[in-house]
Amino acid sequence: LKGDKKLQGTWGEQKVDLLLQQAGLRKDFEYTKEENFKDDDGQNRRPDFVVKLPEGKHIIIDSKMSLVAYTQYVAAETEGERQTALNAHLKALREHVNGLSDRRYPALKGMDSPDFVFLFVGVEPAYLLAAERDPALFQYAYEKGIAIVTATTLLPVLRVVANLWVIQRQNQTTRELADQAAED
Numbered sequence: 801l802k803g804d805k806k807l808q809g810t811w812g813e814q815k816v817d818l819l820l821q822q823a824g825l826r827k828d829f830e831y832t833k834e835e836n837f838k839d840d841d842g843q844n845r846r847p848d849f850v851v852k853l854p855e856g857k858h859i860i861i862d863s864k865m866s867l868v869a870y871t872q873y874v875a876a877e878t879e880g881e882r883q884t885a886l887n888a889h890l891k892a893l894r895e896h897v898n899g900l901s902d903r904r905y906p907a908l909k910g911m912d913s914p915d916f917v918f919l920f921v922g923v924e925p926a927y928l929l930a931a932e933r934d935p936a937l938f939q940y941a942y943e944k945g946i947a948i949v950t951a952t953t954l955l956p957v958l959r960v961v962a963n964l965w966v967i968q969r970q971n972q973t974t975r976e977l978a979d980q981a982a983e984d
Contacts, residue, residue: 811922812863812864812865812920812922813833813848813849813863813864815863815920815922815951816848816849816861816863816920816922816954817833817849819951819954819955819958820849820851820958822955822958823955823958823959823961823962824959824962824965824966825851825958825961825962825965829852830851830852830961830962830965831849831850831851831852832849832850832852833848833849834846834847834848835847835850837905837908837909837910837911838908838909839904839907839908839909840907840909845903845905845908847860847861847862847905847908847917848861848862848863848864849861849862849863850911851958851961853961853964854964854965854967854968856912857912857913858911858912858913859913859914859918859957859961860905860906860911860913860917860918861917861918861920861954862900862905862917862918862919862920863920863922864896865892865893865896865919865920865921865922866892866896867889867892867921867922867923867926868892869885869886869888869889869891869892870885870889870923870925870926870929872885872888872889873885873886873889873929886929886933889926889929889930890930890933890934890937893921893930893934893937893941893948894937894940896919897919897937897940897941897944897946897948898944900917900919900946901917901944901945901946905917906945915945916942916945916946916947917945917946917947918946918947918948918949918954918957919941919946919947919948919949920949920950920954921948921949921950922950922951923950924950924951924952927948927950930948
């Protein structure tokens, strides 16, 4: 896992999937994984996760963040190695922010999303290190339409979404009962 970007991406997806389920959301009902959308050029785009909100709105979550440089930082034996790995970690985050921003997921046909995407960092200390050493990174990301999140910050948002769905289902049931009562 430490040096394999693909494996890290899969692990990140599994972690987000678990968070979605822990929040009470159901796959293929309140969220989808790697659903296909078309961009303006007709190219296929597959956001890692699309969380559905009542009234047809969406939240997009990307979970494929490489943490190879972070693991090198943790394993570094000298201050020079640690600084080199830290710089690479911060650079990797910025590059991922840029790449994710360039995908323009909120503008995809069929997507009704806020103008930002959640970038999930699966290892909280990697996020905290970046926040401590480069606080401007998070403002930079936000200006590019990316909100960097971890399990700690994403789970409460997902629980709010799950509660919105509970309220939506209760309202739907109430409407159906009212309609049935009106027919009688």
